[in-house]
Amino acid sequence: MTRSAEHALAPLIRKLDRRVKLGAVEIEALERLPHYIAEVDRGRFIVREGDKPGHCMAIVEGFIYRNKITGDGGRQILSVHLHGDLVCAHDQLLGEADHNIQALTRARLAYIPQAALLAAFEAHPVLARAVWRDNLIDGSVAREWLLNVGRRNARQRVAHMICEMAVRSEAAGLGSGSKYVWPLTQEQIGDASGLTSVHTNRIIQSLRRDELVKLGRGEVRIVDWLGLQLAGDFRSSYLHEQDQARLAA
Amino acid sequence: MTRSAEHALAPLIRKLDRRVKLGAVEIEALERLPHYIAEVDRGRFIVREGDKPGHCMAIVEGFIYRNKITGDGGRQILSVHLHGDLVCAHDQLLGEADHNIQALTRARLAYIPQAALLAAFEAHPVLARAVWRDNLIDGSVAREWLLNVGRRNARQRVAHMICEMAVRSEAAGLGSGSKYVWPLTQEQIGDASGLTSVHTNRIIQSLRRDELVKLGRGEVRIVDWLGLQLAGDFRSSYLHEQDQARLAA
DNA sequence: CGCCCATTTGACAGCTTTCAAATCGCGTGG
């Protein structure tokens, strides 16, 4: 899927370009960003609560996620990030990271020093705008997740999450037709939805029975896009992506 | 409580000064910010999903809250804001507001044009930093809410919310001792915690029985601060306020 | 072939919701 001789930050550039249309100057500035590439194994901690990493990560390939743990050991997944996402802990301004960031799948990350990013923002206000807009959209997604976990039932929560991942995967150019990589185990779907893995399993079976979606072996296949959206009370506008048009087909 | 001849934006200035230490120059720039004052009644919509208001609100007095509605009519409260908070819908960058903002109590708001804010940020990078840091802390609070609703039981959720409001009220200089204004009805506490008002009521009664907190008639009285924190699995660090020390006494 | 992790299944408990209806508190008007 990844072009062979492509710049490591190309996925990030494409994503930011979707956020705010970039010019040649900004793209060049992004390509010149200092960074080093690292592979992380599935499950590996990338940032731990309390860390002060001092850099952001651009996802070159794979999936990572943010999570937070209660005093009782309950785990809540806060967000899932994919190909092209810029993931920061913002420890520079906050003192230290207030949550964990872990690899959902084996992933390749480009570590970019926060100072270099800030310098690029100063030199290129359009870049600052693009990243700012991207952060605001992440906030919008977080609000939708809170609504999802707080006010929807188990079936809606799971269906909603599948819809969101489909639209975002489509926008990122991952997968094709109505088939996408699915990086989460059922236990992780539960951790993101505020459910147990057992109940998550039963919901997924019911979605399968109703011929809305096929989910397993690391991939999703959307069988009935309209039906799935209805089942999940899903309206894509909060994602601020235009590309879900293709999914409708 | 409000000094009589105080500048309308003084609460905002005090809050931002807590976020990033401001100099005389920045304070003056804030005081010069164009704005107009408006009173809003309890329950009144300040921003509706889909609006493009083009201005931010600084709370001069009272409480407001953000909320979002499911297709089934379920209401989730996303955040509560008090005295001194700067509340934006960020419609300039996002196109339109993706949630509602409503008055929780009768409130006095200072409307500030987003363009004027941006200009002030450009002229005073320290201000930009302060507001940016404030936004990041709002994000941290949102993550904690997601953890709260997704992974804690009803008793913990309600206790946690009371703890948070106490620390934030204390930091904002509202209330005194362990007594604070409490702006939410039990139904609204439920809407913020992902619970029904009936169950919220039962939880509050149990917290009262256990002599942790007294809650009613528009005010909270923390009876057992340590016990309440334990009941709510509450650790204040995610709020990035220092002033909870006073509560411990 | 064997191991490990993820998925699946069953039975049961229990937390939370639902649906009414009663009570309380407080501002308003007589």
Next chain:
DNA sequence: CCACGCGATTTGAAAGCTGTCAAATGGGCG
């Protein structure tokens, strides 16, 4: 000063969604 009325709080009973606890099954990898 008291009665009224409305919203908020409280209460009860019963249903049901989701969690808990084990244990079995399945699939992929070395």
